[in-house]
Amino acid sequence: MLGDKKVLYSGMQATGNLTLGNYLGALKNWVNLNEEYECFFGVMDLHSITVRQNPAEFRKRAKSLLALYIAAGLDPEKNCIYYQSHVSAHAELGWILDCFTYMGELNRMTQFKDKSAKHADNVNAGLFTYPALMAADILLYQADYVPVGRDQQQHLEITRDIAERVNAIYEGVFTIPEGYYGKRGAKIMSLQDPTKKMSKSDENPNGSIYLMDDPDTIVRKIKRAVTDSDNSIRYSEDKPGVSNLLDIYSAATGKSIQESEKDFEGKGYGDFKLGVAESVVDVLKPLQDNYNRIINDKAYLEEIIKKNDDKARYVANKTLRKLRKKMGFTDIPR
Ligand code: ATP
Ligand code: LTN
Numbered sequence: 001m002l003g004d005k006k007v008l009y010s011g012m013q014a015t016g017n018l019t020l021g022n023y024l025g026a027l028k029n030w031v032n033l034n035e036e037y038e039c040f041f042g043v044m045d046l047h048s049i050t051v052r053q054n055p056a057e058f059r060k061r062a063k064s065l066l067a068l069y070i071a072a073g074l075d076p077e078k079n080c081i082y083y084q085s086h087v088s089a090h091a092e093l094g095w096i097l098d099c100f101t102y103m104g105e106l107n108r109m110t111q112f113k114d115k116s117a118k119h120a121d122n123v124n125a126g127l128f129t130y131p132a133l134m135a136a137d138i139l140l141y142q143a144d145y146v147p148v149g150r151d152q153q154q155h156l157e158i159t160r161d162i163a164e165r166v167n168a169i170y171e172g173v174f175t176i177p178e179g180y181y182g183k184r185g186a187k188i189m190s191l192q193d194p195t196k197k198m199s200k201s202d203e204n205p206n207g208s209i210y211l212m213d214d215p216d217t218i219v220r221k222i223k224r225a226v227t228d229s230d231n232s233i234r235y236s237e238d239k240p241g242v243s244n245l246l247d248i249y250s251a252a253t254g255k256s257i258q259e260s261e262k263d264f265e266g267k268g269y270g271d272f273k274l275g276v277a278e279s280v281v282d283v284l285k286p287l288q289d290n291y292n293r294i295i296n297d298k299a300y301l302e303e304i305i306k307k308n309d310d311k312a313r314y315v316a317n318k319t320l321r322k323l324r325k326k327m328g329f330t331d332i333p334r
Contacts, residue, residue: 002038002142002315008180009143011042011084014062015051016200020209020280021188023072023287024251025149031073033147039079040141040312041069046084046091047134050127051119064295066305068211071290080315082308084137089316093136094129096323100165101132105158111151118201135159138177140316145180150187151197153179170326173319186251191225194240212288215281222277233264233272242269245276252279 001007010030012022033039045062062083069081084090106112106128116123126133134155138146139162146156156179163174188198190207198208206221213221227241235243235257250260264272294301325331 001144005036005038006144007040007141007175008033008037008145008147009040009042009138009141009177010147011044011137012065013044014048014058014065015053016061017210017212018065018068019188019198019200020211020248020284021198022200023211023284024186024188024248026147027069027072027074028251030079030147034075034078037145039074040143040315041074041079041081042084042137042312043069043082044084044137046094047130050124050130051115052122063301064291067291067295067301068287070294070304071287076304076308080308080311081304082312083305086305086309087140087312087316089140089313089320090133090136093140093316093320093323094133096327097132097135097139097162097166098129100162101129101135101158105161106131109154109158111155131155131158132162135162139163139174140319141312142175142315142319143177144175146177147180150181166323170323173323173326186247188248188251189240189244191221191244194226194244209280211284212291213284215285218280218284219274219277222273222280225273227269231269233267233269234261242272245272249276249279252276252283 010026012018012026018027030039030041043062043065045058048058048062066081066083069079070076074081109131112128112130115127119127135158138156138159146159148156156177160176163176167174167176190196190198190202190204191209192204192207196202196207200208200210202208206224209218209221222245225241225245227245228239230239233242233246235246237243246257246260249255249263250257253260255263264275267275
């Protein structure tokens with residue numbers, strides 16, 4: 001608890017260009033959570049360096065992600081939006097938690113397996129201990145809830161295990177967090193291969209819609225989306241392409257799947273795709289307008305960063321001090 005509210009924590013890595021999947025599956029659902037919870041959303045730039053980054057691009061991406069959080073509707077006066085690397089407690093607790101995390105546990109992480117296969121030339125120790133740093137992010141803020149997609153569930157489980165392990169020795173240090181999966185966690189699949197999730201690190205740009213894609217690009221990509229030869233617009237396991245487009249339409253418009261199917265009753269795939277593309281353009285247009293305004297307002301962004309960094313540091317350092325003391329580290333003279 002922080003004040004009289006439960007705490008909610010999440011974040012995204014500042015790598016690649018955000019996709020419609022990131023937006024509909026995560027970011028969009030974070031808006032307004034601050035009414036019920038004390039919310040922290042990090043730009044996870046320390047996690048980003050588990051794969052090599054070009055410095056100029058990395059700087060730009062991190063800033064752009066922060067601006068996107070705001071553009072998507074996270075009010076920075078009501079949500080603590082900040083850069084992970086500005087709060088050194090993350091790296092410090094990350095190290096401590098490395099010492100409470102077992103090799104065997106880390107070996108089981110599917111994200112590690114996937115990413116080490118993808119970056120076979122750079123399977124570094126940071127990629128391996130990624131979950132301990134993620135646990136540090138969450139536990140520093142004593143988070144009760146962590147909204148993430150299903151793909152992050154395993155990382156949340158290990159976070160809980162680590163927290164319980166620490167608490168068993170140093171009583172009451174951490175709040176044990178729970179996943180927060182929302183009403184109907186939309187999982188958006190690749191337009192080119194609807195059995196694979198839409199992902200910002202996909203090499204084929206036609207599989208993903210990026211948040212900054214212009215309307216023509218969106219229409220073109222959706223027109224090319226893989227469907228099937230059956231020509232009926234219904235949600236079904238044996239129709240992954242059509243189901244994915246229905247999922248996108250439903251998440252973009254807020255309509256149920258049934259209502260979405262109804263909207264296209266008696267129509268062909270051409271009209272269907274156009275309708276889906278329009279719903280995506282409508283949802284992205286205000287986001288893009290906001291983003292373009294915010295990213296150019298340097299003074300505003302700087303003010304937000306400073307204020308929120310301070311708040312994040314205050315809360316995180318409090319947890320770190322508590323643990324340091326319990327573990328028997330010597331006091332740091334103030
Ligand atoms: P990468 O390709 O770099 O691994 P990613 O696109 O999978 O990245 P993450 O940074 O791992 O994205 O995820 C950020 C958030 O977006 C997470 O909460 C994740 O669950 C969510 N997310 C990512 N892709 C999708 C998707 N296709 N559908 C729904 N949610 C998604
Ligand atoms: N691993 C997450 C990003 C992430 C995160 C976190 C999410 C890093 N630290 C703490 C929630 C809470 C991802 O790849 N989506």
